[in-house]
Amino acid sequence: MELQAQQPTEEGGSxxxxxxxxxxxPTPPQLRILKGLYYDKGFKYPTPEQIxxxxxxxxxxxxxxxxxxFFWFQNLKAxxxxxxxxFRNVRVGGxxxxxxxxxxxxxxxxxxxxxxxxxxxxxxxxxxxxxxxxxxxxxxxxxxMEQRGEYHQEIETLPLFPMHGEDIFDNMKTTSEGCSGxxxxxxxxxxxxxxxxxxxxxx
Amino acid sequence: MELQAQQPTEEGGSxxxxxxxxxxxPTPPQLRILKGLYYDKGFKYPTPEQIxxxxxxxxxxxxxxxxxxFFWFQNLKAxxxxxxxxFRNVRVGGxxxxxxxxxxxxxxxxxxxxxxxxxxxxxxxxxxxxxxxxxxxxxxxxxxMEQRGEYHQEIETLPLFPMHGEDIFDNMKTTSEGCSGxxxxxxxxxxxxxxxxxxxxxx
DNA sequence: CTCCTATGAATGAACG
DNA sequence: CGTTCATTCATAGGAG
Numbered sequence: 076m077e078l079q080a081q082q083p084t085e086e087g088g089s090x091x092x093x094x095x096x097x098x099x100x101p102t103p104p105q106l107r108i109l110k111g112l113y114y115d116k117g118f119k120y121p122t123p124e125q126i127x128x129x130x131x132x133x134x135x136x137x138x139x140x141x142x143x144x145f146f147w148f149q150n151l152k153a154x155x156x157x158x159x160x161x162f163r164n165v166r167v168g169g170x171x172x173x174x175x176x177x178x179x180x181x182x183x184x185x186x187x188x189x190x191x192x193x194x195x196x197x198x199x200x201x202x203x204x205x206x207x208x209x210x211x212x213x214x215x216x217x218x219x220m221e222q223r224g225e226y227h228q229e230i231e232t233l234p235l236f237p238m239h240g241e242d243i244f245d246n247m248k249t250t251s252e253g254c255s256g257x258x259x260x261x262x263x264x265x266x267x268x269x270x271x272x273x274x275x276x277x278x
Numbered sequence: 279m280e281l282q283a284q285q286p287t288e289e290g291g292s293x294x295x296x297x298x299x300x301x302x303x304p305t306p307p308q309l310r311i312l313k314g315l316y317y318d319k320g321f322k323y324p325t326p327e328q329i330x331x332x333x334x335x336x337x338x339x340x341x342x343x344x345x346x347x348f349f350w351f352q353n354l355k356a357x358x359x360x361x362x363x364x365f366r367n368v369r370v371g372g373x374x375x376x377x378x379x380x381x382x383x384x385x386x387x388x389x390x391x392x393x394x395x396x397x398x399x400x401x402x403x404x405x406x407x408x409x410x411x412x413x414x415x416x417x418x419x420x421x422x423m424e425q426r427g428e429y430h431q432e433i434e435t436l437p438l439f440p441m442h443g444e445d446i447f448d449n450m451k452t453t454s455e456g457c458s459g460x461x462x463x464x465x466x467x468x469x470x471x472x473x474x475x476x477x478x479x480x481x
Numbered sequence: 482c483t484c485c486t487a488t489g490a491a492t493g494a495a496c497g
Numbered sequence: 498c499g500t501t502c503a504t505t506c507a508t509a510g511g512a513g
Binding site for chain 2 (some may be wrong): 492493495
């Protein structure tokens with residue numbers, strides 16, 4: 076939801092001059108850095124803080140926002156995983172020794188030039204059925220989730236509907252785990268030193 | 279990649295009614311109601327009972343289950359919180375060295391000038407956006423992430439198979455048989471008489 | 482110009 | 498609850 080008009084108007088200096096494309100596109104330098112982080116450093120799970128830092132630095136090379144960095148990592152991870160998964164399906168029972176880098180994280184592996192299934196190949200058939208079977212039994216009878224309690228910051232007791240006053244569910248999880256208590260603050264110092272990353276994009 | 283069965287772009291909307299996708303997609307009316315509850319009434323913490331009732335009413339506008347409502351609220355809350363926290367304690371100061379040996383690191387200081395469009399940030403932000411419907415691009419304001427403690431950094435233990443298919447809802451009432459005590463009395467009258475809440479798309 | 486691919490973006494679902 | 502995964506939508510840019 077939140078389908079808001081994403082007119083880059085807010086930003087005086089958008090990427091492109093006159094609203095050409097509303098979509099962010101990484102500039103070569105930005106791409107180089109991002110790839111460097113991901114492949115060379117194996118940075119696949121940047122924390123929000125790191126994302127901000129990365130974003131800040133990338134701003135030197137062009138307009139960019141946190142979400143762009145966020146999505147970039149998310150997409151890259153997702154796509155790599157997706158392709159790997161497909162491979163597994165293809166080589167079902169097969170003895171093909173696909174010598175792929177196979178998620179060689181924290182090392183090299185940036186030579187991931189997965190290029191298969193291009194142009195009508197019969198195999199690429201992925202069945203997205205993880206034997207769900209009964210699709211979870213959350214019937215209408217009442218699927219309870221973790222509802223912490225009936226006190227928040229301010230219960231407005233909105234009478235959206237009469238609750239009969241009768242407590243139907245008197246036993247929910249009540250997961251009272253005071254989770255989210257990290258408190259820790261470890262400054263990670265990424266000392267990247269790569270200097271070669273085909274600025275000429277890939278392919 | 280693989281050929282994605284994309285909508286033939288018939289209607290403006292693109293909701294694969296039922297049977298197509300495994301994933302639930304709110305129909306415009308449902309979305310309107312949900313948003314109305316969340317933004318208009320500030321209803322952000324529905325109890326299990328309320329979730330069921332909401333779900334029940336939303337079924338008039340399309341297939342939907344409890345968990346959908348539950349997730350919808352959860353996601354909206356989470357995302358909204360992310361955006362707000364983004365502006366707070368922007369303690370950058372990490373040592374993220376993004377200078378990959380090239381391109382003069384004109385690090386003229388990391389002035390945290392995250393130019394986020396909507397920097398309102400207030401406690402009562404229940405009027406975030408209700409602009410959708412005119413499918414003319416979407417995108418969001420322009421900010422995500424939040425800064426919290428970081429716990430996983432070098433770990434990238436990717437589970438071979440996330441494997442889900444487990445009943446997310448632990449369970450529900452087990453002995454409260456009285457749940458159906460209001461057989462015909464279930465006058466769940468939600469005040470879903472919201473005003474215009476951007477509601478276009480296909481219906 | 483049309484078709485196709487790569488990829489940014491959005492969001493439902495799920496994990497810990 | 499915050500974060501991550503999975504799936505899908507939409508579009509810029511290249512090939513034909």
